[in-house]
Amino acid sequence: MEQFKVVELTTDILIIGGGAAGCYAGVRAKEQDPEVDVLIVDKAHIERSGCLAAGINAINAYLNPGVGPKDFLDYIKQDSEGLVRDDLIYTLAQGLNRAADKLEQWGLPFLKDEEGNFIPRGRRSVQIKGENIKPIMAQAVRNSGVDVLNRVNITNYLVEDDQVKGAYGFSVRDNKFYLLKAKAVICATGGAAGIYRSNNPGQARHKMWYPPFNTGAGYAMGLRAGAEMTTFEMRFIALRVKDVISPTGTIAQGFNAPQINALGEEYQDSYEKNTTPLRLYATIEENKAGRGPCYLDLTHLDDEQNQRIKENFLNMSPGIVLKWADREIEPQDEPVEICGTEPYIVGGHAQSGYWIDTKRQTTLKGLYAAGDVAGGAPKKYVTGAMAEGEIAVLDVLEYIEGVDFESFDSVKVEEEFNRVYSPLQRKEGFGPQELEERLQKIMDEYAGGLSTNYQLHEEKLLQARSFLKVLDQDLASGKAESLHQLMNLHEVIDRVIVARALVEHLLYRKETRWKSYQQRLDYPDQDDQNWFKFVNSVYDQEEDQIKIIEREHIKLGDLDGS
Amino acid sequence: MAVKINHKLCNGCGQREKSLCVRVCPGNLLYKNEDNKAEIREKRDCWDCAACVKECLQQAIELYLPAEIGGRGSTLQAEQKKDKIIWQLKKVDGFCEEFEIKTEE
Ligand SMILES: Cc1cc2nc3c(=O)[nH]c(=O)nc-3n(C[C@H](O)[C@H](O)[C@H](O)COP(=O)(O)OP(=O)(O)OC[C@H]3O[C@@H](n4cnc5c(N)ncnc54)[C@H](O)[C@@H]3O)c2cc1C
Ligand code: SF4
Ligand code: SF4
Numbered sequence: 001m002e003q004f005k006v007v008e009l010t011t012d013i014l015i016i017g018g019g020a021a022g023c024y025a026g027v028r029a030k031e032q033d034p035e036v037d038v039l040i041v042d043k044a045h046i047e048r049s050g051c052l053a054a055g056i057n058a059i060n061a062y063l064n065p066g067v068g069p070k071d072f073l074d075y076i077k078q079d080s081e082g083l084v085r086d087d088l089i090y091t092l093a094q095g096l097n098r099a100a101d102k103l104e105q106w107g108l109p110f111l112k113d114e115e116g117n118f119i120p121r122g123r124r125s126v127q128i129k130g131e132n133i134k135p136i137m138a139q140a141v142r143n144s145g146v147d148v149l150n151r152v153n154i155t156n157y158l159v160e161d162d163q164v165k166g167a168y169g170f171s172v173r174d175n176k177f178y179l180l181k182a183k184a185v186i187c188a189t190g191g192a193a194g195i196y197r198s199n200n201p202g203q204a205r206h207k208m209w210y211p212p213f214n215t216g217a218g219y220a221m222g223l224r225a226g227a228e229m230t231t232f233e234m235r236f237i238a239l240r241v242k243d244v245i246s247p248t249g250t251i252a253q254g255f256n257a258p259q260i261n262a263l264g265e266e267y268q269d270s271y272e273k274n275t276t277p278l279r280l281y282a283t284i285e286e287n288k289a290g291r292g293p294c295y296l297d298l299t300h301l302d303d304e305q306n307q308r309i310k311e312n313f314l315n316m317s318p319g320i321v322l323k324w325a326d327r328e329i330e331p332q333d334e335p336v337e338i339c340g341t342e343p344y345i346v347g348g349h350a351q352s353g354y355w356i357d358t359k360r361q362t363t364l365k366g367l368y369a370a371g372d373v374a375g376g377a378p379k380k381y382v383t384g385a386m387a388e389g390e391i392a393v394l395d396v397l398e399y400i401e402g403v404d405f406e407s408f409d410s411v412k413v414e415e416e417f418n419r420v421y422s423p424l425q426r427k428e429g430f431g432p433q434e435l436e437e438r439l440q441k442i443m444d445e446y447a448g449g450l451s452t453n454y455q456l457h458e459e460k461l462l463q464a465r466s467f468l469k470v471l472d473q474d475l476a477s478g479k480a481e482s483l484h485q486l487m488n489l490h491e492v493i494d495r496v497i498v499a500r501a502l503v504e505h506l507l508y509r510k511e512t513r514w515k516s517y518q519q520r521l522d523y524p525d526q527d528d529q530n531w532f533k534f535v536n537s538v539y540d541q542e543e544d545q546i547k548i549i550e551r552e553h554i555k556l557g558d559l560d561g562s
Numbered sequence: 563m564a565v566k567i568n569h570k571l572c573n574g575c576g577q578r579e580k581s582l583c584v585r586v587c588p589g590n591l592l593y594k595n596e597d598n599k600a601e602i603r604e605k606r607d608c609w610d611c612a613a614c615v616k617e618c619l620q621q622a623i624e625l626y627l628p629a630e631i632g633g634r635g636s637t638l639q640a641e642q643k644k645d646k647i648i649w650q651l652k653k654v655d656g657f658c659e660e661f662e663i664k665t666e667e
Contacts, residue, residue, distance in 0.1 A: 048586040048613035107666045131647060132665035151590065172590050203564055203606045203628035212609050213589045243631040311661050314649050318612055318638055322627045325636035325653045484590055484603060 001421050004175045006413070011039040011147070012400055013393065014182035016154050016167055017218065018042040019050030020382045021371030022188035023137040024099065025389030026146035032397055038146045041169060041180060043153040043487070044213060046138045050190050051211055051372070052382070055131035055316045057250060059103070059110075060381040061096050064120045069093035072124060073556070076379050079275045080234075081513050083532060084351060085376030086556040091358050092380055095387030100126070102386075106140045108133055122253050131315040133382075152178055153487050154217060155420055157185065157225045157367065158412070164225065164367040165405075168416045172487045177417055183400035184366050186392050187354070188385075191236075191346030191372040192216025194436065194491070195499050197444035197451070198342045199245060207319065209238045209245050210344045218373035219345065219353065220494035223501055223539040228355040228363040228549065230375040230536045232498075233505035233518045235343035236350035237454060239280045241296075242337040244319035248296060250312050251336060255305060257296040260335065261286045267294070276379075280340050281515040284453050295335035306331050340516070342450050345498060348372035348380045350517060352502075355536055355551070358559075360392035366403070368392040376534075423489050429479035432488035435471070439496055442467045447503055448519070457521040461507045468500050501537050504546040508535050564605045564628050565614060566637070571622035574598035583614035583623060616640045616647060 013029055015022045018040040029038045042049050063072060072093040077084055100118075104110050111119040111127040118126040141148060151173045158166035158181065166181040193210035206212045219229065239248050251257045259279070261267045268274050271282040283294045301309065309331050313320050324331060347353030353375030354362045362369050370392045371385035380388065423429070443449055446464035448456040475493050480486040511527035512519050534551040574594055575581040583600050584592045591608060595601045600622070602608065615623045621641060627633030639650045642665075649661040 044588040044590065045586055048611065048617075049588045053588045053609075053613050054611040104667075109664055109667045129664050131663060136666065200631055202630045204630045205606055206609050207628070207631060208609070211588065211611075212607070244627070307661075311663055314638075314661055314663060318625060318649075319610055319627065321651060322625065322636050322638060323632060325651055325659075326627055326632055326634040328654055487590065 001425065004177050004417070004421060006177050006179060006417065008179045008181065009039065010181045010405060012037040012183050013039070013396055014166055014180050014185045015040045015188060016185065017050070017188040017190060018046035018141065018148065019188060019190055019371065019385070020052060020137070021385040021389035022186070023141050024102070024386035025186055025188065025370060025393040027140050027144040028390045029393045029397060030144040030146055032394065034145065036397065039149060039180065039182070040141065040146055041149040041152050041154060043151065043172065045150040046141060046148055048134050050214060052134040052137070053211065055133055056128070056382065057130050057312050057315045058121050058125050058127055059100050059383055060125045060249070061379065061384045062100050062118070062124060062126045063093065063097055064123055064126065067123055075124065080351070080378050081526065083513060083534070083553060084378060085554055087358050087554055087559055088356070088377040090556055090559050091391060092377060092384050092387040095390050096383045099383040099386035099390070103133070103136070106136050108136050129315060149178070153490060154189070154221070155490055156221050156416055159225050159364070163365040168420070170420050170486070172483050177420065179413055181405060183403040183405070184368065184396045186368045186370060186389070186396065187218045187222065187373055188369070188371045188389060189218030189373050190214035191344055191348065192219060192495060192498050193344050194440065195345060195443055195495050195502065196342040196449040197440040199339065199450065200243065207243070207245055209240055209341050210346060214372070215491040215494055216345060216498040217494045218369070219501070220497045222354055222362065223497050224541065225364060226538060226541070227367065228536050228538050229353065229501060230351070230355040230534050230551070231505070232345060232352040232502045232537065233509050233535060234350040234352060234514050235517050236346045237280055237343050237516055238341045239283060239338055240341050241320055242339045244317070244323045245341060246313060246317040246320040248338055251296045251298060251309070254312060255298060255301065255309055257298050259294065259338070260297050261291040261294050263291055267291070277514045277517050283338060284340060284516065288453070293337045295337055297335040298331050299335060301332035340450070340454070342444070343448070343454065345502060346372045347375045347377070348385055349378060351376050351378045359395035360388055361395065368396060420490070421486070423478050423480040424486060426477065426479035429477040430474055431479060432485055432492050435475065435478060435492045436495070438471055439492065439499060442471065443499055447506060454516050455519055455521050456506055458507065461503055464503045465507070468496065468503060472496055472500065497539070501539065501546050504537055504548060505535050508548045564608055564626055565602060566624045566626060567600050567602065568622045568624070569599045571620045572599045573620055574600070582617040582619065586613045586617050588613060612638070612640065616642050
């Protein structure tokens with residue numbers, strides 16, 4: 001392995017992941033203190049990386065006139081069965097509009113009325129033309145003076161004396177191993193796709209909603225370093241357009257499409273609630289009862305709207321436009337069929353992620369988390385992820401004043417170097433693809449994937465636990481033939497530890513809190529008396545075990561001055 | 563998902579050290595072959611984000627739906643201008659539709 005060179009870089013603030021949270025955190029740091037050194041490192045190229053690579057067409061977390069942070073919190077609580085981190089949601093809500101204004105300043109086109117006000121899409125959302133949102137963010141990063149290291153896949157934190165002092169990673173394009181030393185680290189690597197088998201087969205297998213390239217690295221590194229995670233059991237499952245997995249909000253809210261079953265009935269009214277998880281649950285139940293397929297009905301569109309809806313989708317999810325063309329129809333000709341996706345682990349839509357305080361500091365000293373990788377605050381979306389990046393970096397700027405670079409253990413560097421590259425040396429062993437498919441099959445069949453209508457129960461989860469243990473052992477004989485495959489292999493390694501933690505969370509919560517996202521056949525009811533609390537976990541490296549910790553619900557307290 | 567790269571149109575981005583499509587793919591899926599033409603490693607790994615389609619100045623990359631989910635030959639191509647993007651939708655029957663969308667204020 002002599003061909004691989006160790007490159008050592010030093011910075012004040014290391015930001016892992018240059019997506020919504022990471023880019024904004026970087027820019028805010030330099031605005032606050034132009035002298036501070038900031039390095040953003042990304043496994044892809046920040047020009048088009050992460051969730052925003054394809055573009056978007058609404059800012060889904062925005063306080064329209066008359067809506068305050070407390071209203072925002074109240075909405076999220078009622079949508080999430082009450083159990084969320086009130087303090088985290090309230091604090092990020094205060095930064096939402098500032099983040100949106102910044103995007104506008106950077107050049108993102110917002111739709112406006114004659115008086116120049118943003119055009120709402122519902123109470124907490126505004127419309128944009130967001131195809132170019134990621135290049136616009138990347139340009140802002142370049143202008144700010146933040147340093148960027150693209151195409152370096154981060155594999156672990158550099159931890160010493162219970163303090164995070166940087167990270168290790170390898171270039172996926174050349175033979176360089178990176179040792180990145182920093183006074184503080186912000187993790188903003190997004191959530192995890194590819195834990196479960198996806199909706200589509202063969203060449204369409206990556207036709208999924210969450211980016212298949214966000215593979216849970218941040219969670220995995222945190223677990224391996226002993227950080228506390230929360231609420232993995234609240235998985236996120238999106239209600240999407242069948243096959244092409246395009247978002248439904250654009251159709252439902254943007255074009256007022258009623259959600260109907262095969263009999264033409266608006267079925268949501270016959271269910272107890274109209275929350276995000278319940279809209280998915282209702283759709284599955286309609287199908288089970290023989291009243292499927294379910295649709296969003298667009299047959300009321302006129303020609304101008306036909307055109308506009310196609311443009312909206314080209315801005316973020318072009319697949320559906322191809323679908324209409326391949327079916328030789330216009331959007332108004334047929335209602336659009338909807339379905340649930342495979343489950344994702346994502347703190348920006350559901351709330352799985354690092355257990356953090358209101359400053360976004362994790363349970364490890366020197367490590368902060370923001371965006372989809374941070375737990376406790378569902379529905380934060382782009383602006384919420386940005387707001388968390390801002391909160392984190394403002395605290396980091398204070399924190400690093402008392403931190404010095406110290407010497408550290410070179411043995412650990414060698415250990416990580418060998419862990420990273422050894423799969424390239426193996427002649428025999430399993431390739432990343434077969435390991436990934438085995439993981440997805442286990443999770444699909446035993447841990448509530450698509451094929452079981454997302455339902456969970458103890459016996460099957462115990463099977464999942466035992467199969468994952470064996471898979472985990474087989475990872476040690478994973479082999480890779482190129483740097484690209486090496487990245488794919490590390491992605492599977494990361495996903496497996498995330499899946500192991502997830503299964504422990506799913507086993508532990510003995511109630512049904514969020515139908516479909518976390519629905520137990522053996523404990524079908526919500527049980528506030530025993531379970532209105534958080535299920536958290538920590539990985540014990542020595543015993544190779546995920547340990548569960550219970551945490552009480554945290555109230556808003558003095559935060560809102562009430 | 564899938565992209566098709568037309569090797570007649572791809573010029574490897576001329577003298578550019580890094581090709582535009584290779585530079586942006588979020589999945590690290592594109593590379594240049596010995597003939598200086600862009601190639602995709604594994605079609606099954608493509609997310610369909612269209613970043614490469616928009617980036618290519620030669621319009622050498624097209625997006626299409628895989629047959630597994632109903633793809634029957636329609637394709638999308640894009641051309642990026644300073645503050646807008648122009649999409650070309652080629653339909654199964656050969657007809658074309660064009661869309662012009664603002665991208666930056
Ligand atoms: C398809 C889709 C559409 C969406 N549409 C909207 C919308 O219309 N409106 C809205 O408000 N929100 C929308 N969202 C939500 C929003 O995009 C996300 O919540 C937000 O981008 C999360 O920001 P983040 O920084 O946490 O993650 P991301 O923006 O995904 O950034 C994560 C970054 O980390 C990098 N990374 C990952 N692993 C590593 C590693 N090991 N080493 C180095 N780098 C790594 C990735 O390459 C990526 O750049 C959408 C999300 C998706 C997936
Ligand atoms: S951007 Fe276009 S021209 Fe350049 S290498 Fe890619 S396909 Fe070829
Ligand atoms: S569409 Fe996106 S994921 Fe697919 S090859 Fe192009 S840039 Fe990569």
